[in-house]
Amino acid sequence: MQVIFKTLILNNFKSHRDITVNFGERTDITGDNAEGKSTICEAPTYVLYGTDALGSKLDPTPITYEAEEIKVSLLLEVDGKELMLGRSLKKNKTIYYVNEVPSKAGEFNEVVEKLFDKDLFLSLFNPSYFPSMHWEKQRSMLLQYVTSPINKDVIKHMPDEQNKCLAALFKKHNLEDIKKIHAENKNTLEKKYIAAQSRTKTLQERLEQINISNVPLESLKAELAQIDKQVREKESLLDKAWEKNQAYNSLQAKIRNIQDQVEMSKEHWPLLKNEEIEDSCRTCKRPLDEESVTTVKKDKEIRIENYKANHEKLLKERAGLKAQLEEMEFIDVTELRNEIRELDPQGTPLREAIRIHGEFGRLQEQVKQAQTDENETLHSLNESIFILDCVKAFKAKEAELQGEKVQALFETLSVRLFEEQRNGELKNTFEIELDKKPYRKLSTAEGIRAGLELRDVLSQQSDLITPVFVDNAESITSFKQPVGQLIVSRVVAGQKLKIEGVDAE
Structure with missing residues (x-):
């Protein structure tokens, strides 16, 4: 127009x-x-x-x-x-x-x-x-x-590594989104990396504080196994002795029980033996006839025979149990217990040494994993830092190319579109200059x-x-x-x- x-x-x-x-x-x-x-x-x-x-x-x-x-x-x-x-x-x-x-x-x-x-x-x-x-x-x-230079034109002017990095990222996100994603990643990973370093250091210090035995773990296990074997053998003997003693004690208890029955039977015999045959009813006091008296006498005789038979049975049973008891042996386990008490503590230092070996090994694995996590976090952090540097370089190159396009419009004037901040970021500005004078x-x-x-x-x-x-x-x-x-x-x-x-x- x-x-x-x-x-x-x-x-x-x-x-x-x-x-x-x-x-x-x-x-x-x-x-x-x-x-x-x-x-x-x-x-x-x-x-x-x-x-x-x-x-x-x-x-x-x-x-x-x-x-x-x-x-x-x-x-x-x-x-x-x-x-x-x-x-x-x-x-x-x-x-x-x-x-x-x-x-x-x-x-x-x-x-x-x-x-x-x-x-x-x-x-x-x-x-x-x-x-x-x-x-x-x-x-x-x-x-x-x-018009601003398109992304493809900008990245082709950048170093190959930055070019490849941004070319892949541009397939999913624009430049500002890439910057936001990795700025957030950087902040998160910096904190995570500090925490990872702290964990590695703590675990390493714990590892260094462990006083581990110079004796190989296998030797410690073999020695402990030998002691445990001896303890188990003696405990097996102790168990067997206990079973025998339990049977011995049980038989003794049976004999005592029968003996009590024999004594009770003895006490009952005089009463039965001296029991009088009454000729009158205990309840109504009426005189009994001859037949009733005969019946009463016969009842007493039967009861005496039963008593004698039961008493004899108790005596025989007692004699049989005593005969069994004489064939049995009560085992004194005092010495065996003392041997176990002396032997078992010998394994305590070995178990402690083995436990320390195990703790040392677990800590070694934890330190190794912590170092791996730390290195992976650092790698991810460096990756985000590199991407942010690529974004910064992209913006600088974009600004440079845009500045060249703007500058190409002028014959004597120069135009400044950006100024670099202390952190390396570019800040928009605008300054018209003639012979470097604003x-x-x-x-x-x-x-x-x-x-x-x-x-x-x-x-x-x-x-x-x-x-x-x-x-x-x-x-x-x-x-x-x-x-x-x-x-x-x-x-x-x-x-x-x-x-x-x-x-x-």
Whole structure:
């Protein structure tokens, strides 16, 4: 799109009561200070946005006189089609005009917004506007026309190891996700690695504190096995002796029991033997007949025979048990117990030595596993650190390539898009430099040249050609002809305001 200023009409605008400016391909505005040269630069932006050429709010009120209405009209040619825009202020009320037709603010703003972006237009019209914006806005505006290099183009400029690493990771995640994943991994693994080191050290210290026997483990086990064998053999003898003694004691108990029965039988015999045969009933005391007495006598005889038979049986049983007892032997196990008591403790130091051998072996395995875990954690940690370094290198290379693409747009200016932090990370920035001097330190002439080159780059990249206003042109001897309509303001001492529009021949 090409925008051309055709005619500017000022009525009671600041120092100008009534003036019409007919623009040519180049328009020279000359005159002494305070002749209203810069006001002409402010008028187009006032019509479009109600601001001065730097985007600040503008008060259009006449300076040295009073007026009921202030009005500014600008005739534009946009790609060959004319458009008349106007803005007036009457009794603090703003009236808008589109092709001389009064319009609402929204309708007017919609027409202007369809033409071009405000910041872009002001940057192209006034070379001093772009550097006045916040650096983030400057950066964003310039980079919207410069595509970032694609991942494939960036990694092919990186070392092979980093190239292979990122190429594999890019199949699953984007760069920011890769950074987040491995930044979190790094934090987690650093803590895990410290814990792993601590565990390895603790286990190693415990291992070093163990006083292990110089006697081989197999020898200790063999010696203990021999002692245990002897103990088991003696315990087996002790068990057998206990069984025999248990039988002996049991037989003795039976004999004592029968002996008690014999004694009880003896005590019962006199009572039975001397029992009298009564001739009367024990209950009713009536005399018994001869037959009953005979029956009573016979009962006593039977009971005596039974007693004798039972007594004899007890005596025989006692005699038989005593005969068995005489054939049995009660074994004294005192010596055997003493032998076991003396022998068994001999295995205690051997068992302790074997236990220490076992603990030492377990600790060795734990130390080995802890070292393995520590090494694996360190490997994973180093892997995440390497990936983060790859991400950092990728961003640096991406910034370098993007910077080269941006720098290729300029002839004399250099543009800094990034600055390196202490941690090696790149931080977004934006600095325009001329001969290594930042824009803010340039002289007026250098600033004009830098601004014109910058606005020409923006014009070319955005495909928008607008008029450009060069103020204070007297401070610069020459400058490259910018793209688009040129409006030049120059101070000429003692001269009244003079406007000359020149078209190409």
